[in-house]
Amino acid sequence: MARNPSAFAKRQREMQRQRKRAEKARRRAERREDKRRAGTDGDVDPDIAGIVPGPQRQPWMEIGGDDAADDGGGDDADDAAP
DSSP states (O other): OOOOHHHHHHHHHHHHHHHHHHHHHHHHHHHHHHHHHHTTTTSOOTTSTTOOOSOOOOHHHHHOSGGGGOOSOOOOSTTOOO
């Protein structure tokens, strides 16, 4: 009794799917392990690692010069002409 050629092709496709799934699972496990190793430095999220909470420096404070003392409000009552 001869095998149906389409049954053979179907079995080959299924074997290829199984190999692909196994390879994908291996890559996923490897990525998980890499992330686990990278996260051992205090379990800090790398996106927020350098952020310091609290008030931040204003852009005009970094420029310097005469405008450094200005609060940037622009509508101070002291500066208004009578």
